[in-house]
Amino acid sequence: MTTTLADHLRSLSDEALGELLKLRPDLVMPVPPDLDALAARAQSRVSVTRALDSLDQFTLEILDATRLARDAGGGVASLSAVLALAKGVDAAAVRAAIDRLRARVLVYGPDQELRVAAGVDEVSSPYPAGLGRPAAELDAEAAALCTDAARLRRTLLAAPPPARAVLDRLAAGPPVGTLSGSRYDPESPVRWLVEHRLLVPIPTGDPVAGPAGAVELPREIGLLLRRESPLGPVHPTPPPVTTAEREPAAVDATAAGQAMEVVRQTSVVVDALTAEPVTVLRSGGIGVRDLRRLARVTGLSEPVTALLLEVAYAAGLIGEDEIPGTGGRAGSPEQHVLPTTTYDLWRASPLAQRWDHLARAWLAMPRQPGLIGQRDERNRLINALSPEVERTRAPFARREVLTALAELPAGAAPEVEELLALVQWRAPRRGAARAALHREALAEATTLGLIALGALASYARALLDEIDGDEPADDDPLGVRADNEHIRADASAAARALDAFLPRPVDHVLVQADLTVVVPGPPEPTLAAELDLVAEPESAGAASVFRVTEASVRAALDAGYAAEDLHELFRRRSRTPIPQTLTYLIDDVARRHGGLRVGSAGAYLRSDDEALLTQVLADRRLAGLSLRRLAPTVVVSPHPLGRVLTALREAGYPPVAEDATGAAVLAKPRTRRAPARTPLATTVAVPKLSGPRLLALVEQLRRGDAAARAARRAPESVRAANGRPSGGPGAAQAHREALAVLQQALRDRARVWVGYVDAHGATASRLVRPVSIGGGYLRAEDERTQMLHTFALHRVTAAVLDE
Secondary structure: OOOOHHHHHHHOOHHHHHHHHHHOHHHHOOOOOOHHHHHHHHOOHHHHHHHHHOOOHHHHHHHHHHHHHOOOOOOEEOHHHHHHHOOOOOHHHHHHHHHHHHHOOOEEOOOOOEEEOHHHHHHOOOOHHHOOOOHHHHOHHHHHHHHOHHHHHHHHHHOOHHHHHHHHHHHOOOOEEEOHHHHHOOOOHHHHHHHOOOOEEOOOOOOOOOOOOEEEOOHHHHHHHHOOOOOOOOOOOOOOOOEEEOOHHHHHHHHHHHHHHHHHHHHHHHHHHHHOOEEOOOOOOOOHHHHHHHHHHHOOOHHHHHHHHHHHHHOOOEEEEEEOOOOOOOOOOEEEEEEEHHHHHHHOOOHHHHHHHHHHHHHHOOEOHHHOOOEOOOOOEOOOOOHHHEOOOHHHHHHHHHHHHHOOOOOEEEOHHHHHHHHHHHOHHHHHHHHHHHHHHHHHHHHHOOEEOOEEOHHHHHHHHHHHOOOOOOOOOOOOOOOOOOOOOOOOHHHHHHHOOOOOOEOOEEEOOOOEEEEOOOEOHHHHHHHHHHOEEEEOOOOEEEEOOHHHHHHHHHOOOOHHHHHHHHHHHEOOOOOHHHHHHHHHHHHHOOOOEEEOOOEEEEOOOHHHHHHHHHOHHHHHHOOEEEEOOEEEEOOOHHHHHHHHHHOOOOOEEEOOOOOEOOOOOOOOOEOOOOOOOOOOOOOOOOHHHHHHHHHHHHHHHHHHHHHOOOOHHHHHHHHOOOOOOOHHHHHHHHHHHHHHHHHHOOOEEEEEEOOOOOEEEEEEEEEEEEOOEEEEEEOOOOEEEEEEHHHEEEEEEOO
């Protein structure tokens, strides 16, 4: 008979012990030295809380029944008593729940001697199934009343209707009420119940129930009032979920379109930070005005902008860095939010992989974007990227709701309230606190393209399976083979699956006579970079539209392109004939481009065209530059080079800056980047232990436990030798005998008990296997810890071969 959890663990088979470690992986992080340590960890508050949080509502109800069914003496329950409490519930379902509890050693022992693990009562409600404590724990008079069944029934029948209503309410749970001012009211039903010992006043400072003036309904009375339902409402099956059937292909196509859109929106938000980095507040995060400005510039709503900022930060695409000379005090540096170097690598990746990177970051980030814009407990506004958005429960809540969706058939769109009720049933201990997180997770997953038309996309299922560590059945888990050679070989299964539903990246454009450039699909990264430089975006979508303007052509020329380079670019990329208007525009801007040369004086202008300089000097719009002619081809200004360039361009002149040697200075836009940073998290999957790993852990625990138990059985002769004074009679002879035993153990490679005195004068014994003896030292291996120990021979008091 096993009375302790450690004994029970020793009696388990290797398969059952491995199943326990699989269900509760926190027990072996780190690996305990033996089964006693494993049992202690399995009953700790933290580990028990984690185990209970993973149980469904019915299993928790049966655990409450087991707690209620325990006898008053040894705390032992029986399966038959549990079945008696679970009236009207299928016995097979109750046994299955008990087996789930046994597998996690929250309950252990045979059917007629069920024991509840020590930590369960500490972290659970003191009122199992909403019933109060036994009358014997509350009050002697109440206990006497409850032991006299006939008297108890007469007292209940004599209760006035208001008092009976109070009893029925407390019997439904929780069993604690309050007296408040009713203790002084002679007509109070609560006072009547207390006087007749049907309710027991709880003394101030009670460790269980609390506030002064509280009353508690004894358990026996609550069970009597519940009659045929001792546990109250029981929920043996999960709540039903009504679903609407969607065409899986339509779900995937719609979700893929949204995935492509959210990648584009993320690029727009991050590019806006490139153009104008946002200042970090002293309290952390970015201000409301900056968030609104970003939303206005990008054309997105504030909630979506906030979500994309949080996801981009979690993915490592944006970060903080100091920009010198921006502070309010003597130009001291300030922290700004701006893109990281990782963003450039991400932007050059295929579209499906970019989405995969964002989706994984969202799943794993311990942040709740839905809090942004709300007020905290101090009535302060919660800002984007601020510490107040941190919520460690968020990634687990996302996984819970998405896992529930993934278990539905493909294309099934459930009713939201019913889906949330199912999630609540699966983990009621934590579900209530995560209700808001679950709702936000559904909305955010829709924005990010994991959900469409109310159903989970097939590639989102692949993402969840991959994070869980499940291997796909083959190299094409969705049954769709795509022409995706552009996807890297190391791309995830989810990225490859999504790529099957995305339009192929295009490497060409359609140039129109009105100087618009149509991109009939997502552009390749190189094409996108070229278009960003030579054209201005007008609209985005499955087919994006750009427009070539005089300013965009001038920007390309400033960046180092020549007119012939631009002609060649459009000839190579366009599938339509190049319109003459575009050719004329490029040639006209290029002909005038660089007609003026600007250098430092303040600044100077030089040109071989004397008439052009005369025109500039006569232009009233440039009067503020204080231009002065030094020579027929040279004009100077006292103002800085940048101001002169800006004023000339605003007046319609296309100048080019030059350096001290007269060479043109390229004006390629400078992009400031923050240092690369590690994403907030990479996975939210609970560590999973595989078969070989489980077997190795079980073997290690068995071996450590055997060594620990052997270490506690030191021979009596060793203990006696440790207790003798070192200089006592026969000590020298005992020492010589110990050396002889050690030498024999070394020859036979046998284990030996060694008694010794450590450096602090304390005596101890250890079971070891000698490795060498020499130089006044014994070197031996402790098989329990697999460590090599060194003993000074003069400190050895005894040695006995292990039997």
